[in-house]
Amino acid sequence: MKYITTLNEQEFNIEVLDEEYIVVDGVTYTVNFESVSGEPVFSLLLDGKSYDAYVYEGDEGWEVLLQGSLYPATVVDEREHRLRSAFGSGPVQSGEFYLKAPMPGLVVDIPVSDGHEVKEGDVLIILESMKMQNELKSPRDGVIARMRVNVGDNVERRQTLLSVV
Amino acid sequence: MFNKVLVANRGEIAVRILRACRELGMETVAVYSEADRQALHVRYADEAYLLGPAPSRESYLRGDKIIDIAKKAGVGAIHPGYGFLAERADFAQAVIDEGIAFIGPKPSSIAAMGDKGVARATVTAAGVSVVPGTEAEGSLSDDDLLKIAPEIGFPLLIKATAGGGGKGMREVSNLDEMPVLLLSARREAESAFGDGDVYLEKLVEGARHIEFQILADTHGNVIHLGERECSLQRRHQKLLEESPSPFVDEELRQQMGEVAVRAAQSVEYINAGTIEFLVDSDKKFYFLEMNTRLQVEHPITEAVTGVDIVKEQIRIARGRPLKHSQAEIQMKGWAIECRINAEDPYDNFMPSTGYISHMLLPTGPGVRVDTGVYPGFEISPYYDSLISKLIVYGETRAEVILRMRRALEEYKIVGVRTNIPFHQNIMDSLRFMAGQFDTQFVEKRFSMERADRGRESYPHIAAIMATLVAHQRTQRSAHVIQRNERDTSNWKWMGRWERIHR
CATH class of the missing domain: 3.30.700.30 (Glycoprotein, Type 4 Pilin)
Known part of the structure; x- marks a missing residue:
């Protein structure tokens, strides 16, 4: 081969x-x-x-x-x-970004809500795991759509938390 | 005099304390949460009792339950380890009130050093200099803090009054970003310590974080075991420590050691404790805080002084005098500790959880591993990410760096991502080798990508390995299809073939 x-x-x-x-x-x-x-x-x-x-x-x-x-x-x-x-290759730029939990943890704060306009680098969710608070940030400008979690939720690794369109 | 000890902790430190008790011939009792039934400390102890559900608040922080268990099991002493209840004066007092020995300082010393404001005031009165800040002024509102901030000057630090371990700490470079950082510092402090009070402190730039190990007995003897260099930190969490410090000469060691002893005496300290200092580039040093407990990084001091600190703690709690006088303490050789955390250095040090499926420990000359995990153990999101400590010692700093490189390469942990590659990059960093680093080194002047680029690289070997793994994967899936074909009878296969081609 x-x-x-x-x-x-x-x-x-x-x-x-x-x-x-x-x-x-x-x-x-x-x-x-x-x-x-x-x-x-x-x-x-x-x-x-x-x-x-x-x-x-x-x-x-x-x-x-x-x-x-x-x-x-x-x-x-x-x-x-x-x-x-x-x-020809090259991945197609998909329209929607799904924010997934990088680790299991507890959602301690969600500074944004559906329809909220965000810029690249804005904090979307604060997730607590192993006693540390981790800020999950937006990789690009966009609008928050489909918020799937609430403050106080326990989430699994790779669980989709919200999308940015 | 007690002969049975309860260890009110988990993970590697619980195992470390159990080992000391075992060597002293003492009976041991472990406590555990529902997530830790299979943990090593439960298996190593003579007895073990369930505390409650996984979250710390319902298990390892339940002082009342721990004392109940201690009474039922008939223990004579409780060792709190570090974290959890180790620096809670009320817990220490409750233990003593039950007639059980607390292996640690007096509750009054914990309280005096635990409140940063009182601590600063006490050591200042003893003639020790402190970093300028608002710590002595009690809890202030956000408005007050914002007003005072420009007087202290930027950059500055927001720190949790009840804090420790970098939790609830934020660096502020200007007034505009301060309100947001205050909010997040208070939130993190509230969640970690149940107390959202914060204070401000000037950020000393280019500073090193150097601490002194103290031992004090009930007979009035106080000695120090030299320093530990803890400047390599990320988000104010120590990652790597060494002893001695390449920055400290004999003269500075004597000065700082004397001040450390004086600071401990100012609160009538007993048992093991640590005085943390900030040292600026002119070797001017400031008292930072005192940790009234055993430190995570105590093994490097054990390696260079030969003193078993945990056994000394137990001896002190039994009312014995210290084994050594100050004159007998000699630092010999060099030691480095790498904290192995379940964090992915290639993904912004995000915590990594999961089952440890395999593990190969480094061994050989000058290597010590303190760990609480083993293959088959699950790293859960409930506790901190420290899974083991790799301690290496030898004659000289150069030898120890080379030895640490060797040990890190041997250490294989499968199932969770670890920060081992980060430590490997630090060991290869010229600035680390030259001893030129401060507390900002990791965050401001170090990146995994740049470090990876700077090292000797083996792209062709990596390419071959990726290809061979991909090839194995293809072969295996091809094999499965072939076997399925064979498993089907030829008559059936013919029938299907005919139907398809009709």
Whole structure:
């Protein structure tokens, strides 16, 4: 299988030949790759050199945490890559932003309400978790729509709290 | 003299105290909330009793229930740990009133140091300088505070009167933003301490936060165990501490140590306590506050002095004299502690909750891990995000930094995001290595992105690993489809195929 993997706009052509060999940008390496103590920790032996990393599936592609640095990566196979370049890609700017709870917690304050106009950086909700109050801010200008929570509600991680249109 | 101790706390500090009791041959009692039934402190103690539902207010803050349990279990002493009830004079008094020893200072010392206003006034009278502010004037209204603010000058800090641990603290750079910040400081203080009173204090810029560990017994002996450098903070929460401080020389240590001892004596302090100072770039130091309890970062002092502070606390509470005189205390080597928090440094340090599915602890020479969690334990949103403390010690600061890098790389926690990458970046930061940092370093002059860019990078290795994981995922899903095909009988498959192609 051939893959095109992109990290910070740098492209790598990686071909997985079999369990033991891969080709990276034309150079062949012996590879031994295993998950240790269960996912997402992985151990890689690449031509005998040993690397340990976390590999998480993120919202957009993969996140590799390697020796204290985080590398966001997208991996597409060759066919998909061809299709994408043929039809053009780029995510469509969606009209609505859904504010999701980044962690479980308690809604302690909502300084905005439905129909309220907000600017980028305005505080939308204050969520308390682990004894800290966290201000959740608007990523862009817009109008508050569909407030789904009230002050005093306990919310779950990734629960949608409100939308900005 | 007691031989049975109740630990009124949870997490790593409860485990730490249980260990000291175990080494002293004492019986132990743990208390726990419904969320902590499987916590390590419950499993390590000889006895354990339920306090109530998960929220602290209904469990670890229920002093009345804790005292009831202590009486039923027949304990002779209660150790409060840090946080929760540790700095509540009324709780300490209630414990003593029941004829149970409180492993900590006298209620009057807690009260004197707990009210920041009284504390400032007391140490000022003892000849110790303090940072200018309104703390001595009691609780003031927002209008009064807004009027006084320009006199103190900006930038300044809003601090919670009942505060500690950075809760309810806000930095103000001008008068316009102050009303909003006052509101949020009061709200956070109200929720954390049940008291929304705040005061103002001048922000000393370029300052370092350096504190002294104190031990005092009931025989009038007061000693200090040297300093801890705690300048690396974020939102006034300490993240990393070291002892000794690269900024403090022997002369300054002696001066500050003497002042710290004097401050403790001014409230007739007994047991372990910590005097916090702000030190400006001219090495002029100001009293900040006294923490009348065991500190989170006490292990680094243990590492460089060899004194087991928790065991000393118990000895003091049993009426014994201190094991060491001031002259016998020598700081040897260097120690650094990294607080490992369930927070994502790549997402603005948002708390991260969930099950710890796997964990690999760093070990080897000069490494100590104090933790209250283990694989299978759930990090809940009810308590603070500290999941463990990684303490590393060695001969020199350079050795310890290299050792800490090694230990952080070994430490694997799976299931929640942690701030380990943040600590790795700090260990690689030239300014940290050179000892050039102040309390604003993390927030003003440090960013994960910039730090990540500055380090040796392995994009091709990251690319290979992401690709191999993605490849495994594809292979596995392909496999599932193949097996399904095989599982269907050929006759059925033929029938479907024909229907489709009719």
